[in-house]
Each structure stands twice: as structure tokens, then as C-alpha cells.
Amino acid sequence: MRKYELVCVIQPDLDETAFNVVLEKVKGWISDSGGSVDKVDVWGRRKMAYIIKKHREGQYVLLNMTMNPAATSDLERNLRYQEPIIRHMLSVAE
Incomplete structure (x- = not known):
């Protein structure tokens, strides 16, 4: 098992309920693959450096x-096909 950091940028126009549904879905994928979510830190709405998929924020x-390194490819594939997630970045925590 290895420690990872995942940063997701989610569409700004989602209401709180839809935002939480997306977040729970991501947590579910992690736990389904045998991993565990140690901490969730919601940074909130921020302006992006450039427009991505017609969104400025x-x-x-x-x-x-913490998850198995072999399961990261499945997680990234699921994140890529999730429409409310504009961008994501998965990196190894140090």
C-alpha cells in the first residue's frame, strides 16, 4: 500500500448535493479497490489560470x-470519464 494525493477540480455550477454525490463516488472507487481515504480537504471555489471546458472557476x-499502486489506473480511468470532474491529478505523497 502506498500513500497518494488526489486533487480534483469539479464543475463550479454544481449545487452542494451534487458536489457531495461526486465526492462520495470518488471515495467509493477508492474503498472498492481496497484503499482508504485518510483525509478530505475541500478547498472551495477558486479561479483557474485558464479556461477548461468553458469554465473559469x-x-x-x-x-x-492509501491504496495499492496497481489500482491507480482503474481510479484514473473512472475519474477521466466522470463528467463533473474537469481535471484531476494523482501523485505519490512524500
Whole structure:
């Protein structure tokens, strides 16, 4: 098991309920793959440096997690096909 950081930029126009549904779905994928979410830090709505998918702002979320390195490819594939997630970045925590 290895520690990872996942930063997601979620569409800014989602209401709180839809935002929480997306967040719970991501946490579910992590736990389904045998990993665990250690900490969730919601940074809130922030202006992005450039327009992505016609959005100037995004809701940023940082997830600190522990999971098997082999399961990261499945997680990234699921994140890529999730429409409310504008961008994501998965990195190894130090």
C-alpha cells in the first residue's frame, strides 16, 4: 500500500448535493479497490489560470489516501470519464 494525493477540480455550477454525490463516488472507487481515504480537504471555489471546458472557476478538493499502486489506473480511468470532474491529478505523497 502506498500513500497518494488526489486533487480534483469539479464543475463550479454544481449545487452542494451534487458536489457531495461526486465526492462520495470518488471515495467509493477508492474503498472498492481496497484503499482508504485518510483525509478530505475541500478547498472551495477558486479561479483557474485558464479556461477548461468553458469554465473559469472550479471547486477544488484534495484527498489524501492509501491504496495499492496497481489500482491507480482503474481510479484514473473512472475519474477521466466522470463528467463533473474537469481535471484531476494523482501523485505519490512524500
